Amino acid sequence: MLGECIENVRKNVPLVHNITNYVTVNDVANVLLACGGSPIMSDEPEDVVDITTICGGLNINIGTLNKRSIEAMFLAGKRANELKHKVLLDPVGAGASALRTNTAVKLMDEIKFDVIRGNISEIKTLALGSGTTRGVDADVADAVTEDTLDSSIRFVKDFAKKSKTIAAITGAIDLVSDGEKCYVIRNGRPEMGKITGTGCQLSGMMTAFIVANPDNMLEAAAAAVCTMGLAGEIGWDHMQKGDGNSTYRNRIIDAVFNMDGKTLEEGAKYELR
């Protein structure tokens, strides 16, 4: 079934509007092409409404936010909501600055997100972000490990339910939940943390996955996580003596490019909780 999710991306070629940071934007575009989607980038308020209108999904990433792009995020998000397009939030650095935290929280208040994807500390920030109103128990450890798994699963389910979204927390172990079910995913390699933007890439790709699998979004989000993690494993297998993080970056996108449903199905390591 996960395999079908990526096949649907390749079949439907979803057009994804990305308002994303300029650090990793090229890799986001290339990984979207690699998985079978099609990327457009635009962050000018006067441009984004038109652009998001012709797309199927919107990926909002606050990694190098500025006042202009923040305005664009709200305009595009609202337009995408009107059109019932899929919308994803990647709250990069929420918790690291007031502007990032406040922007992410305000985005959650004013825009309906189909998926929110971040690391545990970003999602914890969002859970606490609007004070007591959301009331999620964020008393969870700062890393999802086998030891903290049970409480982390409770946390992500609670956050997803209260935020009325699919929540994806990625790290050593990845969790994807709609509030009821939780995919616990163990693909990937620690060396992926030595490449800038694997999280941003995953967010872009995940947007394409949910657009192409509208009736099956939880599984599609999990399939995107497995695709990225498995690509990290396959890419690592292709590493040769002298290779480092820059070549690894290429190898991972290459592996996404070559991923088919069967490979994903066989390589995905997950359990449902």
Place this chain on the structure above:
Amino acid sequence: MLGECIENVRKNVPLVHNITNYVTVNDVANVLLACGGSPIMSDEPEDVVDITTICGGLNINIGTLNKRSIEAMFLAGKRANELKHKVLLDPVGAGASALRTNTAVKLMDEIKFDVIRGNISEIKTLALGSGTTRGVDADVADAVTEDTLDSSIRFVKDFAKKSKTIAAITGAIDLVSDGEKCYVIRNGRPEMGKITGTGCQLSGMMTAFIVANPDNMLEAAAAAVCTMGLAGEIGWDHMQKGDGNSTYRNRIIDAVFNMDGKTLEEGAKYELR
């Protein structure tokens, strides 16, 4: 003769000012270096007049335009015109949003472009853009194929003549025309469409080619198209098992880096119509 065009780039090392999108800007810079040119990027209105003054050519790409960079495009374009520098327009996404269409059309109205390079739908948008005033027959198919070749050639010649520019329409078959003659180019590979920014790269490189070949701009523009397409073929020949679009991106720029006049001359596949 095409071979001479790239040799002239390597000999003259043209400095090219790029006002270009942040998605593919790094690849544009590296491909400019690969072909023998030298890139500078600047998009702040207060900076661009000085920067374009010290360059030989200006490459305007509206891929991630914003109000600041649009202002910079007009300032730089007018200054480049004053200095009789070569100026190229890449109307990325014209037709996809009102801002992009209007900006591209206004740029054409206020700035003299030596070359306009885009895909067929962008160029069709420009042909129709200013209403009836330009009056180009844009009743042309949405892809240049062997079946639609004759009408596409008529279209590009008509557009080039009425716009007083060299027009380059790139796709499965590439057309480059000054209104009288038309190069029909069959280099390249379909897989190039799976990499973000091969069009942007071509625009940057083409600017260097016309700067280095001022008396021979039509041929220089065609030589740039052949260089990119042939690099796509050579790069593909270097692909190995497990490689994908990210490695292919590197391979293409590498092939430009290694391209010499003789290789280009022998590998270029074109006819004059």
Place this chain on the structure above:
Amino acid sequence: MLGECIENVRKNVPLVHNITNYVTVNDVANVLLACGGSPIMSDEPEDVVDITTICGGLNINIGTLNKRSIEAMFLAGKRANELKHKVLLDPVGAGASALRTNTAVKLMDEIKFDVIRGNISEIKTLALGSGTTRGVDADVADAVTEDTLDSSIRFVKDFAKKSKTIAAITGAIDLVSDGEKCYVIRNGRPEMGKITGTGCQLSGMMTAFIVANPDNMLEAAAAAVCTMGLAGEIGWDHMQKGDGNSTYRNRIIDAVFNMDGKTLEEGAKYELR
């Protein structure tokens, strides 16, 4: 001792705030990860004070400056100074436009930089920049070669002393001086000039090196220069038939990723003058 400097980076994982150009920003992030540091990018005035507060160092690169990012540079720089964080200036294009020159000079006037790193013409511009007040003898050749070495060393020492900073001038021969001592470094390869952003990468990496070696900044800056140059040599050794500047870019970052203290110690080519 140089080897210890990179080992300290890997041990301490310094967090570096980069306000840098969008051309080479992805490579800056990846090389920071490669050497053992951790990158954050932010250039919005409302964001930078918070971001720089949680970092150990600040890397200011004016490569694609605009009015917003310039404001951010001053705010972040002043905050970093308050917190006694390490701050580095990369005056990309100083001398090429009035805005760049004036911004770099004003930054030097208002912010205390621990290191200023640029090419000879940028540093000469800064030396002359604020008129007679700095009074550095900038009557130095436009390239540091064996022939011009003595006068270049005098120049860099004079500039460093008068600017109360460590000055790093990189080129065919690299000079790093605190005003008293001068490292003369002969690592690197000329082909590095065919890749965009090796200088930007070095500035990002150098910031991590001085943060991780606060009591030994001159040596740390020299170690960063040797690391980059040696990575250029090692990367070149890994080049194969058909490879070009794009693959070389990856190879250099890969070589930084694999660099250890022993390799650096043995491969560094320098003398103290």
